[in-house]
Amino acid sequence: MINVDKGNPVSDAFSLFLEAAITTQKYADSAFYKKAGISAIKFTVLKLLATAKHPVIPTEIARETIKEKHDITTLTKRMQRDGLVDVIPNPTDRRSLHIIITEKGREKLAQAEPVAQEIASQVMLEIGKTNMASMTKSLNALKKNSVDGIGKLSRSSRM
Known part of the structure; x- marks a missing residue:
């Protein structure tokens, strides 16, 4: 994992976050494949389509799933x-x-x-309601910071 400065609390937390995200994604994909015969991303797209109030275009799916449009085109063809x-x-x-x-x-x-409920329950097993609220707030901040970082990279590559 990426840990540029072992012993630094920020680097250690970031490294742990990446490990948790990758492990959770692998667990979700494995559980979905084994128990429902689909991948986590297919589940996400099906859920998005089923709950949409209007016709959905590939660009919207890409934005909601944080994937590249060409990846969504390939996925929707499959x-x-x-x-x-x-x-x-x-x-x-x-x-x-x-x-x-x-x-x-x-x-x-x-x-x-x-299966999605089972995955969520397993992953969040040891996290109490108080910690859940704090974790949700922290994860929202991480997501916002990452989206902002992507925006900065996009703007700098156009210059």
């Missing part, structure tokens, strides 16, 4: 091949597509939702 989503032309913009969850996708989502 999901379409698996019968989980339909990809249809946007009636108001021929350059754009709408991604829509199918009945099979809804069934797969229903199968995977208990």
Whole structure:
């Protein structure tokens, strides 16, 4: 793991955070594959599509999942091949597509939702309600700082 200054509380916490994030992602993917036959990212996309109040475009999925648009294009093609989503032309913009969850996708989502609850319960097992609120606040700050950092990198690469 990245730990540029072992013994420094900031570096140690950051290294632990990365290890926890990677381990949690591996656990989630393994549990989803074994118990529901899909990946964590497919679950996330199905959940997004099922709860959307409007047709969803790939750019929106990329933004919500913090993935590159070309990765979402590849993913949605696989999901379409698996019968989980339909990809249809946007009636108001021929350059754009709408991604829509199918009945099979809804069934797969229903199968995977208990797995998502099980994953969350396992990962958060030892964290009490007081610590949960503090952790949520800290994670929101980490996410904001990372998004801000991505923005700075994007702006500096355009110069």
